[in-house]
Amino acid sequence: MDNSFASLPPAFYTRLMPTPLPSPYLVGVSAPAAQLLGLTPADVAASLDVVIGNTVPERALPLAAVYSGHQFGVWAGQLGDGRAILFGDVATEQGPMELQWKGAGMTPYSRMGDGRAVLRSSIREFLCSEAMHALGIPTSRALAVAGSDQGVMRETAETSAVVVRMAPSFVRFGSFEHWYYRQKNAELKVLADYVIERFYPALREEANPYRALLEEVTRRTAHLIAHWQAVGFMHGVMNTDNMSILGLTLDYGPYGFMEAFDANHICNHTDQQGRYSYANQPQVGHWNCYALAQALLPLIGEVDETQAALDVYQPEFAAKLDELLHAKLGLSVLDQHFDTDRALLDDMFAMLEGVDFTLFFRRLSGVRAADASGDEPLRDLFIDRAAFDAWAERYRARLRAEQSDDQARTLAMNQVNPKYVLRNYLAQVAIEKAQNKDFSEVERLLAVLQRPYDEQPEHEHYAALPPDWASHLEVSCSS
Numbered sequence: 001m002d003n004s005f006a007s008l009p010p011a012f013y014t015r016l017m018p019t020p021l022p023s024p025y026l027v028g029v030s031a032p033a034a035q036l037l038g039l040t041p042a043d044v045a046a047s048l049d050v051v052i053g054n055t056v057p058e059r060a061l062p063l064a065a066v067y068s069g070h071q072f073g074v075w076a077g078q079l080g081d082g083r084a085i086l087f088g089d090v091a092t093e094q095g096p097m098e099l100q101w102k103g104a105g106m107t108p109y110s111r112m113g114d115g116r117a118v119l120r121s122s123i124r125e126f127l128c129s130e131a132m133h134a135l136g137i138p139t140s141r142a143l144a145v146a147g148s149d150q151g152v153m154r155e156t157a158e159t160s161a162v163v164v165r166m167a168p169s170f171v172r173f174g175s176f177e178h179w180y181y182r183q184k185n186a187e188l189k190v191l192a193d194y195v196i197e198r199f200y201p202a203l204r205e206e207a208n209p210y211r212a213l214l215e216e217v218t219r220r221t222a223h224l225i226a227h228w229q230a231v232g233f234m235h236g237v238m239n240t241d242n243m244s245i246l247g248l249t250l251d252y253g254p255y256g257f258m259e260a261f262d263a264n265h266i267c268n269h270t271d272q273q274g275r276y277s278y279a280n281q282p283q284v285g286h287w288n289c290y291a292l293a294q295a296l297l298p299l300i301g302e303v304d305e306t307q308a309a310l311d312v313y314q315p316e317f318a319a320k321l322d323e324l325l326h327a328k329l330g331l332s333v334l335d336q337h338f339d340t341d342r343a344l345l346d347d348m349f350a351m352l353e354g355v356d357f358t359l360f361f362r363r364l365s366g367v368r369a370a371d372a373s374g375d376e377p378l379r380d381l382f383i384d385r386a387a388f389d390a391w392a393e394r395y396r397a398r399l400r401a402e403q404s405d406d407q408a409r410t411l412a413m414n415q416v417n418p419k420y421v422l423r424n425y426l427a428q429v430a431i432e433k434a435q436n437k438d439f440s441e442v443e444r445l446l447a448v449l450q451r452p453y454d455e456q457p458e459h460e461h462y463a464a465l466p467p468d469w470a471s472h473l474e475v476s477c478s479s
């Protein structure tokens with residue numbers, strides 16, 4: 001174990017130890033995440049004291065990093081790892097992975113917080129990190145989650161937990177904004193050079209590596225958000241301190257997956273203005289890149305160059321989303337169908353209002369090019385059957401225009417339209433059981449979500465529409 005971040009000057013972090021928690025218990029381990037570290041789930045279970053942060057691994061250099069950020073569009077000043085502690089990085093086949101405890105106690109950046117995370121939100125972060133990875137969406141990973149009965153106060157009394165998460169880097173847009181707003185250009189440069197050297201080494205050859213960095217991060221962010229839109233993922237708190245410099249999904253708080261489609265859906269109950277609604281995510285992604293651009297401007301030097309790097313956002317986002325949506329519909333991206341496809345997609349989203357997002361796309365693969373014989377399971381999702389029938393006829397015509405093969409298309413579509421996503425109510429069931437010390441549902445649900453594209457006949461009910469009680473579930477920033 002190493003800690004490359006600790007090689008930065010001391011102004012970037014505070015070295016400190018996690019605060020122990022009494023009588024820890026293991027809540028869940030991700031086998032694929034463990035495997036990445038060359039460990040088995042049994043190895044991780046045997047290291048429960050490390051998972052909870054009561055034992056610090058040999059050669060670890062625990063630290064909390066400083067960053068700032070814009071929260072809900074407003075400059076929030078200094079934030080920092082208020083409850084996350086980075087303890088080192090290890091070599092894996094996917095390159096070095098940093099390891100963090102989230103919820104391991106107070107740091108100098110805790111502000112009003114207690115440095116803890118509750119079991120509820122820790123299970124949500126654990127499950128969704130691994131679910132997103134299995135969906136093929138760039139994300140931080142989660143190795144394990146452990147709990148303790150030590151109480152923590154939120155809206156109600158809850159108990160503590162710690163997630164061990166992993167990513168090549170946890171540097172955020174806000175890590176750069178921090179130095180920009182303090183007018184510390186030397187530190188800004190140190191951080192940018194560190195990120196380029198370690199994560200974007202090819203950019204060193206560019207005429208202006210800082211401009212190239214901005215462009216690459218902007219591109220990755222645009223692609224990430226295209227993935228979110230395509231799978232119906234809503235992050236919930238797209239503050240600049242939650243935006244990864246590697247274009248990863250970071251900080252699983254009040255996120256949600258779209259169920260009954262509503263473009264303006266707001267998954268975070270605390271977000272009353274809907275700044276981070278599904279429909280707003282693409283433009284917020286751009287806005288966040290703009291905040292990063294502003295922070296990098298002193299290094300890039302030229303406003304025009306900075307603007308040019310930022311300008312890749314719209315076309316990159318549009319092209320990526322177009323590619324992903326075509327794949328979801330089993331269509332090739334072909335110039336001669338550009339206008340037809342635009343209208344087909346627009347009308348699809350209009351028709352989708354109120355229809356379950358995940359089930360719609362999964363069942364779409366059953367539609368046959370020749371006739372309506374495969375429509376029924378999909379058609380059943382619609383109240384306005386006539387509208388569906390009319391759209392399905394146009395879709396069929398488009399399939400025939402590229403001589404689409406039903407069998408091949410069904411297979412391909414089922415590789416991109418998940419059958420299983422982490423619906424809020426599924427997480428809630430697992431959480432309630434875990435709160436009663438039954439962790440079997442966390443394990444079962446994780447196993448289902450690790451194969452989101454596979455038919456799992458024994459787990460059919462995990463793909464079903466949410467039950468009535470689920471409509472009362474609310475998730476907020478409280479975690």
Ligand SMILES: Nc1ncnc2c1ncn2[C@@H]1O[C@H](COP(=O)(O)OP(=O)(O)OP(=O)(O)O)[C@@H](O)[C@H]1O
Pocket residue numbers: 079080081082083084102109110111112113114115116117237239241242250251252253479
């Ligand atoms: N319970 C807490 N104790 C201390 N600090 C907290 C707590 N909850 C949130 N914070 C801090 O408030 C800021 C914003 O919180 P946010 O919910 O975005 O992050 P987070 O979920 O704690 O962590 P991360 O972004 O690392 O996943 C961060 O600086 C975070 O560390």
Ligand SMILES: [Mg+2]
Pocket residue numbers: 241242251
């Ligand atoms: Mg955060």
